Amino acid sequence: MAAVGSSGAVGVAGCAVLGSEDTDGEPGIVGETLTLTTTTSTYDTGLLDELNASFEDRYSVTVDAVAQGTGAALETARNGDCDVVMLHARSLEDEFLEAGYGVNRRDLMFNDFVIVGEPDDPAEIAGEDTVETALTEIAATESTFVSRGDYSGTHAKELELWDKAGLAVESFGDWYIDGGDGMGAILNQTNMQGGYTLADRGTFLNMHGQTDLEICVEGPVEGGPESLMNPYGVVAVNPAVHENVNYDLAMAYIGYVTSSDGQEIIESYTSDGEQLFFAEALAAEPNFQQHVPDGWESSSDE
Template identity: 40%
Template sequence: MSRFRNVLALAATIAAIHASLAEPLSIILASTTSVEASGLLANILPQFTARTGITVNVVAQGTGKALDTARRGDADLLLVHDPDAEQQFIDEGHGSTRRQIAWNDFIIVGPSADPAHVKGGSDSVAALKAIATSQAPFVSRGDKSGTNAAELRLWKIAGQTPDVLSKEKWYRDIGGGMGQALNAASAMDAYTLSDRGTWLSFNNKGSLIVSIEGDPRLLNRYDVIELNPGKHASAKLATAKVFADWLVSPEGQQAIGAYQVNGQKLFNPSAGSPK
């Protein structure tokens, strides 16, 4: 019964918004690159638009840049994956409601030759220490994304700071997205940290294989954040809420969970049981 009421409430909200506006509805979603590069958004957005008539225009950036885009008022909604940066955004008063929509995990990928001798393990910190000791090439996104933030947290636990890493020739900061980092790692036979979704949908793997997986520290959560109308007064916030509500609804969760690449599910819907 509660699911039926939720569907009715969503339909009523959509109808009210359409009735108040004559032009086609659209919103700007500032999103992490991984949900875009993995193909998830291209798969689920047409389903949402068909259901509601609302077009979602995606600005895909690293989480840090996506949060800054919303801070400037250049987005109507956020879909990101850096809990610490998200909390700061909310503490600053920019965000109101934050809800988890899905999770997957990070993995460390590297060349099959495995110069750091880490493949097959599950301890990400021990792997990074071995990579540093062997001075095997490592590619960092260096773009203030959620993935980059997760990588730097792991390096910190491994005893390496950004200042030290930036001086190491084996550490390559490319300042780019996940696809660029994987392409660079493939070209250089280097290690890198990747979200699993982008890895599974990435075609230019070269000699790269999954070296490290299964570490609880590699959990990767995705949150949808609505903007605080007190700081971001916009006629589109109500429309943005329709998309946020859809993402956590049974219909949206089913769409997220159904998305697969080569028979493998890339994201685990988790609105009902956040990680």
């Protein structure tokens, strides 16, 4: 696992795999299939279709994308049933890396979370500056709150926010609903039942006009609290743990989505004129520590 943060691993994703050829002089990845597990938000927004179609066309390969909550996506990866994972829960990503199941993590993009609710706003949280106050008011008024309840990145963030507000979901009454579904379905459920939910901005904007829900508490993209930031990463499944995974194709994919071409697709992807995600892989001053779990030290730091 020490190689996860090495400079050699960084170079692989950028170019080495993409230039590989078979004995006939053809690109070595042509005709192969990549299995990608990803969060429902990248799938529901349509961004994944744009990224994958471009990658498939360029390298004559197929991407089999399986949309799951982050917890389920990581379990699929732990079992060796996919080649690469795209997700948005850094603490869970770190556990995955530390256990040796993943290698060569890259920052990919970000958007933010927002608390959305019915227009009547029964807890009167519209325009609230702090997440803790908003959640405290929802709980105090016992206003309906629909949770993802699916061990996704959004669900993990929601539980973290309740905890920071000093509230234990185990003590909540019937007003707290375990939705157990993807983001699009939860937004529809909240729209039908009333109340509030935590959503990623991308999926909410992509469903604009399909629900009556409104943003009550903004995330940092629109000047809200940093605690609602929603970063995404992409991780290859470790071939040293699962020999069956297509590591070369996984690294080709990571190299593409973090390249200038892939980042341009992310940056320019919109819904009704609204940008849904913001590219984060390219920077004037690269953050090489992005590849390793929080708290780890590189050999140069020892």
